[in-house]
Amino acid sequence: MDKQTQVIHAAFQHPDAYHSLSMPVYHTAAYEFDNATEMEDAFCGRTEMPDYSRVSNPTVTYFEQKVKLLTGADNVIAFGSGMAAISNTLLAVAASGKNIVSSRHMFGNTYALISGTLARFGVEAKLCDLTDIDAVESNIDANTCCIYLEIITNPQQEVADLRALARVAHSHQIPLIADTTMIPFTQFSAKELGVDIEIVSSTKYLSGGATSIGGLVMDYGGLPGFGKRMKTEMLLNLGAYMTPHVAYMQSLGLDNLHARYLLQSANTQRLAEMLCTLPGIAKVTYIGLKDNPYHALAQSQFGATGGAMITIDLESRDACFRFINQLKLIRRATNLFDNKTLAIHPASTIFGNFTDEQRREMDVLDTTIRLSVGLEAVEDLFEDIKQAITPI
Numbered sequence: 001m002d003k004q005t006q007v008i009h010a011a012f013q014h015p016d017a018y019h020s021l022s023m024p025v026y027h028t029a030a031y032e033f034d035n036a037t038e039m040e041d042a043f044c045g046r047t048e049m050p051d052y053s054r055v056s057n058p059t060v061t062y063f064e065q066k067v068k069l070l071t072g073a074d075n076v077i078a079f080g081s082g083m084a085a086i087s088n089t090l091l092a093v094a095a096s097g098k099n100i101v102s103s104r105h106m107f108g109n110t111y112a113l114i115s116g117t118l119a120r121f122g123v124e125a126k127l128c129d130l131t132d133i134d135a136v137e138s139n140i141d142a143n144t145c146c147i148y149l150e151i152i153t154n155p156q157q158e159v160a161d162l163r164a165l166a167r168v169a170h171s172h173q174i175p176l177i178a179d180t181t182m183i184p185f186t187q188f189s190a191k192e193l194g195v196d197i198e199i200v201s202s203t204k205y206l207s208g209g210a211t212s213i214g215g216l217v218m219d220y221g222g223l224p225g226f227g228k229r230m231k232t233e234m235l236l237n238l239g240a241y242m243t244p245h246v247a248y249m250q251s252l253g254l255d256n257l258h259a260r261y262l263l264q265s266a267n268t269q270r271l272a273e274m275l276c277t278l279p280g281i282a283k284v285t286y287i288g289l290k291d292n293p294y295h296a297l298a299q300s301q302f303g304a305t306g307g308a309m310i311t312i313d314l315e316s317r318d319a320c321f322r323f324i325n326q327l328k329l330i331r332r333a334t335n336l337f338d339n340k341t342l343a344i345h346p347a348s349t350i351f352g353n354f355t356d357e358q359r360r361e362m363d364v365l366d367t368t369i370r371l372s373v374g375l376e377a378v379e380d381l382f383e384d385i386k387q388a389i390t391p392i
């Protein structure tokens with residue numbers, strides 16, 4: 001049976017007392033036991049019975065099981081945010097004296113986590129060009145604990161070769177960890193490309209229209225003991241598990257993720273092609289465009305769709321501000337993959353607290369506008385962009 005069908009009809013672990021058709025939201029902190037032995041078995045992990053919602057909750061478990069079905073992961077762990085998923089993963093993998101090989105092209109908070117927060121605990125960030133396999137190889141040493149990357153960097157939209165990175169990682173017996181937020185796991189299999197640990201900010205495509213903040217970690221078994229450490233040590237000691245209400249909303253989002261993604265991605269492809277014809281735009285960057293340098297690699301890894309993020313470059317920072325101010329339909333907001341189309345000037349917002357030099361190193365340009373394309377009619381989006389670009 002098709003995975004999509006299976007996910008939509010996924011059964012609960014235990015039947016609901018009232019035969020509820022959708023998974024109830026178990027808003028409870030704790031669970032009661034009939035006797036001391038049952039209690040001991042649950043607390044010592046010998047049964048699946050939940051004991052406390054910091055580590056286990058039926059509604060969250062149901063959501064995790066559905067993601068497991070779609071991804072084929074050995075373990076799926078849901079967190080309170082994408083950043084919680086990333087920080088808990090890196091805290092499980094790294095240790096004082098170890099280093100992480102990664103890139104300067106990274107989500108701003110992940111960059112700050114790796115190069116700032118983790119650095120305070122003695123974990124070194126070795127940042128290099130992940131599209132240059134020789135550079136990656138030469139940065140790995142005996143203390144490297146993982147290669148960490150984003151599959152399409154934001155806003156540069158750089159795509160690294162996952163199969164090649166997996167080969168390098170595995171030849172050094174270290175895991176390849178990938179943040180795959182940019183293309184949903186309904187569209188491609190990170191596991192088949194050699195990724196050992198996949199991380200998703202479920203706030204984005206998955207939540208079903210910016211309903212809630214969440215994160216997911218998929219463990220494909222490439223690092224022995226990782227899944228167990230996440231479920232016992234990290235969830236217990238750091239306390240960043242997803243809440244049941246969020247799991248309920250994101251479970252609904254998961255059911256229609258595939259349909260929404262295909263439409264958003266098709267919209268983006270058409271919009272990108274239309275924007276290439278518009279005077280006043282210096283450059284349109286989208287991996288779905290045939291002349292994009294990463295087009296062929298992206299297609300070989302993620303299939304025919306290019307996702308719903310696009311950037312346009314205008315002549316100056318002032319032109320970008322004028323454009324943002326002139327928008328009538330497209331919303332001025334951060335976030336990605338909402339049902340509504342969103343626009344933001346990354347250099348002055350998401351990367352606003354970095355220095356000019358850091359922004360230069362990260363290739364975050366003053367002339368770039370990022371668009372996250374939603375489910376509206378493409379013609380309406382094009383009209384709005386056209387009128388916003390026309391000089392006043």
Ligand SMILES: *Cc1c(COP(=O)(O)O)cnc(C)c1O
Pocket residue numbers: 081082083084107110150154179181182201202203204213214215336
């Ligand atoms: C948004 C985002 C994150 C952080 O996720 P939150 O859910 O906002 O904590 C991490 N990585 C990428 C690529 C993102 O787009």
